[in-house]
Every structure is written in structure tokens, then in C-alpha cells.
Amino acid sequence: MKLELEEEAPATPSDVPSLPSTTVPTSSNTPASRPSYSNVPFTTVPAGGGVLGTIARLRVRLEEQEELLRTTCMEAETSFTDMAQLQAECQPSREEANYILQALEAELAACDREIEEIKEHLAQKSLLINVNESEVQLARDALAAQSKKYAEIVGTLIHDVYDIGECMSSQLQKPNTGNGERIETDVTVMYLYMIKMITEAKMLHLRVNQLEEGRVRNVQLLRRSKDEYAIRVRGLVVNVKSLTEKVGDSDYRIQQLQNMVNKA
Known part of the structure; x- marks a missing residue:
């Protein structure tokens, strides 16, 4: 100035x-x-x-x-x-500011290292997730193939059950089911059909028991008749033997009489 x-x-x-x-x-x-x-x-x-x-x-x-x-x-x-x-x-404030700045720089370096570690960890996790996704996809494919196989087995079993039901009774008519497209519905229908089969099987079992009882009675009657027939046959055999002996005696006497007639 x-x-x-x-x-x-x-x-x-x-x-x-x-x-x-x-x-x-x-x-x-x-x-x-x-x-x-x-x-x-x-x-x-x-x-x-x-x-x-x-x-x-x-x-x-x-x-x-x-x-x-x-x-x-x-x-x-x-x-x-x-x-x-x-x-x-x-001056102390400057020194403190320098100290704080150095601490912040060290903290920033530590944060950078930590960020790098986190990035590496995330990369490993991403790789692991990709591997797990591949395994899950393989498991899904295997499950789909296994489900298809089980559906075919269940469908075959259902048809076999229906065939058995038709063989058991003509009153058990085969229901109309899908071609394995709706397994749950087919299994429900098969379950109801099997309930009818169980009822029919109980009736058949009762009928078989009745027939078995009749067979046992017939066998017992047959055995009694056989015993009676055996006794009669033995009596007839004895009678035939006695008659045979009598016929033999008669033949012997006739032979003697013929010899006596011839000598005379």
C-alpha cells in the first residue's frame, strides 16, 4: 500500500x-x-x-x-x-492432522486390502455358486428322469391291479385313467379300486371257506362210505371164497359120482 x-x-x-x-x-x-x-x-x-x-x-x-x-x-x-x-x-494441530492423515492412509490401505480379500472371497463364492448350480441342475435332471421312470412303474402297477381286479370278479370294471399324465389322479382311482378289490377278496375268502368246509364234509362222508364199502367188499370176498369152496366140493363130488358111474 x-x-x-x-x-x-x-x-x-x-x-x-x-x-x-x-x-x-x-x-x-x-x-x-x-x-x-x-x-x-x-x-x-x-x-x-x-x-x-x-x-x-x-x-x-x-x-x-x-x-x-x-x-x-x-x-x-x-x-x-x-x-x-x-x-x-x-503446530500441534498440524502434527495431529499429519498423524490423523497417516492413520487414515493406513486405514485406507487396510480397507483396500480388505476389499481385495472380499473380492477374492466373492469370486470364490461365485465359483462355488456356479458349481452348486451345476450340481442342482444335474440333480433336477436326474430327478426328472427318476420321476418319469417311477411314473411308468406306477402306471404298469395300476394296469396290473386293474387286470387282477377283472380276474377276481366280473363286477369289478376297469376305470378309465390317463396314460401316466396325471399320476396322482390315477393313484387315487387305483386306491378306490383296491378298496373294492379288498371287499371282493373278503367275499371270495368267505366263499372259499364255505367251499372248504363243504369239501371237508364231503371228504368225511367219502371216508365213511369208503369204510362201509370196504367192510361190504370184505364180506363179499368171504362169501365168494365160501361159495368157491362149495363149488369146488360140488365139482369134486360130481367127479366122484362120474367115476363111480363109469366103473359101474
């Missing part, structure tokens, strides 16, 4: 040279907040007196400028002292 001293415009003799304006440089280190003295009023010296009056006025102004310069220097020194004190006070 420059402080300029401007001459007043009093009437001066033409033979007195005019003095150039005086400029007082100030220090560049002066804080920007220092008050400006460019507008400070100067003590006015009454005009007149010629050259002596002008010199007196300049001297007064120079004294005022010197006083202003001393004041400015004192303020600058005070400002420098305050700045040094502020720098001393800010």
Missing part, C-alpha cells in the same frame, strides 16, 4: 519549484486486515507565507507521515508476533 502526500494548491510564487509527492512504501507482510490510513486527515497549515509556509506545511505532513509509519511498523511487528504465536499454536 502507498501513502501519497499531495500538495495543496495555494498560490505560490512562480520562481519556487514545486516538490514532488512523497510516497511511503509499507511492508508486504502487513496483514490484509490492518486498517488503512490513506484517508487519515492531516493537520492543515494556513496558507500564506510563501516558501516558508509551504516548507512548514510539508514538515508538518512529514512528521505526521513518520508518526503514521512508526504506528504501522508497530502494528506490523504485533501482527508478526501474533502470526508466530498462531503458528506455534497451530
Whole structure:
């Protein structure tokens, strides 16, 4: 900043040279907040007196400028002292800020490492998920093939059950079922059909028991009849033997009589 001293415009003799304006440089280190003295009023010296009056006025102004310069220097020194004190006070904060910055950098590096580890872990998990998805797809395919095979087996079993039911009784009519398209419905129909088959089987079992009882009675009657017939046959055999003996005796007597007749 420059402080300029401007001459007043009093009437001066033409033979007195005019003095150039005086400029007082100030220090560049002066804080920007220092008050400006460019507008400070100067003590006015009454005009007149010629050259002596002008010199007196300049001297007064120079004294005022010197006083202003001393004041400015004192303020600058005070400002420098305050700045040094502020720098001393800010030094621990700077060190702490540097320490915090280093800690943050270390934490950032640790976070970067952790992020890399997480990325690697995610890559491994993704690979494992892909492998698991492949295994699940294989399991699904195997399950579909096995379900198809079981459906064919169940369909064959259902048809066999219906055939057995028809063989058991003509009253058991084969129901209309799908061609393995709806296994659950076919199994339900087969279950109801098997209930009817169980009822029919119970009736057949009862009938078989009745027939078995009749067969046992017939066997017993046959055995009794056989025993009676055996007794009769033995009696007839005895009678035949006795008759045979009698016939033999009769033949012998007839032979003797014939011999006696021939001799006579």
C-alpha cells in the first residue's frame, strides 16, 4: 500500500519549484486486515507565507507521515508476533492432522486390502455358486428322469391291479385313467379300486371257506362210505371164497359120482 502526500494548491510564487509527492512504501507482510490510513486527515497549515509556509506545511505532513509509519511498523511487528504465536499454536494441530492423515492412509490401505480379500472371497463364492448350480441342475435332471421312470412303474402297477381286479370278479370294471399324465389322479382311482378289490377278496375268502368246509364234509362222508364199502367188499370176498369152496366140493363130488358111474 502507498501513502501519497499531495500538495495543496495555494498560490505560490512562480520562481519556487514545486516538490514532488512523497510516497511511503509499507511492508508486504502487513496483514490484509490492518486498517488503512490513506484517508487519515492531516493537520492543515494556513496558507500564506510563501516558501516558508509551504516548507512548514510539508514538515508538518512529514512528521505526521513518520508518526503514521512508526504506528504501522508497530502494528506490523504485533501482527508478526501474533502470526508466530498462531503458528506455534497451530503446530500441534498440524502434527495431529499429519498423524490423523497417516492413520487414515493406513486405514485406507487396510480397507483396500480388505476389499481385495472380499473380492477374492466373492469370486470364490461365485465359483462355488456356479458349481452348486451345476450340481442342482444335474440333480433336477436326474430327478426328472427318476420321476418319469417311477411314473411308468406306477402306471404298469395300476394296469396290473386293474387286470387282477377283472380276474377276481366280473363286477369289478376297469376305470378309465390317463396314460401316466396325471399320476396322482390315477393313484387315487387305483386306491378306490383296491378298496373294492379288498371287499371282493373278503367275499371270495368267505366263499372259499364255505367251499372248504363243504369239501371237508364231503371228504368225511367219502371216508365213511369208503369204510362201509370196504367192510361190504370184505364180506363179499368171504362169501365168494365160501361159495368157491362149495363149488369146488360140488365139482369134486360130481367127479366122484362120474367115476363111480363109469366103473359101474
